[in-house]
Amino acid sequence: MTRWQWLIRLLTRRMWFRAALVSAFGVALALASALVGHTISYQFAATIGAKSVDGILTILASSMLAVTTFSLTTMVSAYSGATSTITPRAVQLLIDDSTAQNTLATFLGSFLFAIVGIIALSTGLYGETGRVILLVGTIAVILFIVITLLRWIEHIARFGRVSDTIDRVERAAMAAVDTIAVPLTLSTAPPLPDARGITPVLPKTMARVTHVDVAVLGRLAQAIDVDIHVLALPGKLVEPERPIALIAGGCDKAAVDKVRQAFTLSHHRTFDHDPRFGLVVLSEIASRALSPAVNDPGTAIAVIEASARVMLRLADHRTSEDAPLPARVHVPAIGMAELLDDWCRPIARDGAAIVEVGIRLQKALAAVARHAEPFRPLIEQAAFDAAERAKAGLASERDRSVIEHMYHGHFAARNR
Structure with a gap:
């Protein structure tokens, strides 16, 4: 991806971009009725009864302003909740959510369409025949609003939740793995x-x-x-x-x-082209869940499984044959040791006193080691470090023996 393609991609993901685009379309649709209204006969306009469009636009303008404000408030609440309860680094993925941006753009564009239509009607710009085109456009806008509302109702039920945020970070990390051109x-x-x-x-x-x-x-x-x-x-x-x-x-x-x-x-790190950042953010979510104030080991286990899937994708990653690197440009590889540190060390440190987290971490590391055999020594070292932290943090001798058994069963036994 070239620099300009990258900048255009960043521009199109800005929240205001889609809102401005749909708003411009709404204004253009409202004004287009005056330009093509002459193609409609007066008798047809009288039959349709297009005079009712005045009241419809008034209702549309008042309701869309309220719905836009409500949707924006909901989105800001989701951002604030993710910042305080999940991790601030994941908020950008919520801001970039296409469904939320399309919903806000639709409501704002519909509001502007209604406002411009009301202003044009009050000036007599449309005439009797232009009202027919405006009525057809209004019906199309209402249908579009209904579809958007149905999607938004389904989407808002999980928007900003912990599981939804974990899935978003995992997908962002997977996408970054697929775009990098380094081994x-x-x-x-x-x-x-x-x-x-x-x-x-x-x-x-x-x-x-x-x-x-x-x-x-x-x-x-x-x-x-x-x-x-x-x-x-x-x-x-x-x-x-x-x-x-x-x-x-x-x-x-x-x-x-x-x-x-x-x-x-x-000044800020981004998920694109940076799979390590995805692992860092996933580990931050787990660390927040393992804090004494939250005490949610289930979320930490979900993060471990999501991170393991990212590591499996990284192990399978190969440089693209369709778009190889230029012959005279040398790019460094990504180190497995750094990836393991980003993923395992925070979880092993903050979950050392919870045996369920230690067990799941050992199983996840073993799964990655079986899938990426060349990196087994590094993965085994990370598993050993996690086991040692768990044995130091667990109060029960039985729990410590369970962690030790898990480590020796997956790693140490293979070296005998």
């Missing part, structure tokens, strides 16, 4: 070129990398005959003293600036 490896230390003839590309501020335009880097590498080594993947925190890329070969300041512009930086 999975045991270590994240990339092979760096010889220090001679290397030009570092330094960022101008401290921020998070949210997108790397690899296509631009590939064209630039071919144009100036150099190799470009990317050091900062999406999600990485960069600073002005540490390079985000290295250029192997002769280049000028303009080329360095072009390489720097291929990296999109933001």
Whole structure:
């Protein structure tokens, strides 16, 4: 995905974008009746009885304003609830929800359609024949509102709930896995070129990398005959003293600036192209559920299972053959050790005193280890750490023996 495609994607996900688009369509539909009204005969307009459109538009305008306000209040309440009871990092997924945005856009667009129609009717813009077109448009808008309301009623029953948020984060992490063009490896230390003839590309501020335009880097590498080594993947925190890329070969300041512009930086981390962030947010949800104030191990177990599915997708991930990386652009791999730390360590730490969480974590790690055999040593190390934390946190000797039995049954017994 190029930088411009990425920026357009971000724009279309903004809440105001769909609302503005549907509102403009509503205004255009209301004014179009005056332009095509002359195609309707006066006798047909009198037969239809289009004068009733005045009262319909008045009812529509008053009701849509109330429904829009109510829907917006409901959405803000869901955002506030997710921030205080789940994790603030997941709120962006609720804000990007397409159903909620379409609902708000429909109600606001219908309100503007009714307002513009009432104003135009009061000025006599439509005439007797134009009212027919306005009536047909009003009926179409009402049908669209009814369909949207039915979808919104079904959607609002689970919008912002813990299970719904977990599913959203899992889907975002899965989508990020499918879009990344880098392999999975045991270590994240990339092979760096010889220090001679290397030009570092330094960022101008401290921020998070949210997108790397690899296509631009590939064209630039071919144009100036150099190799470009990317050091900062999406999600990485960069600073002005540490390079985000290295250029192997002769280049000028303009080329360095072009390489720097291929990296999109933001103050906040995003889910796109960053599967580690999805695992981090899932672990935060589990940590919040395991806090003494909440004490909800069931949510932590649901998070463990969702994270395990993401890890299985990561283990199956291969670089795309349809869109391979440019030949002279070198991108580092994602390290399994960092993924396991993002997923397991917070849950093992905060759920050490709950035996059910420890059991489920051992089973999930064993499932990932069976599916990703090359990474078994790292997964076994994470399982050992989780078992040790659980044995230190559990008060019952029987619970400690259960955790130890789970670990030895899935991991240690295979090494004998």
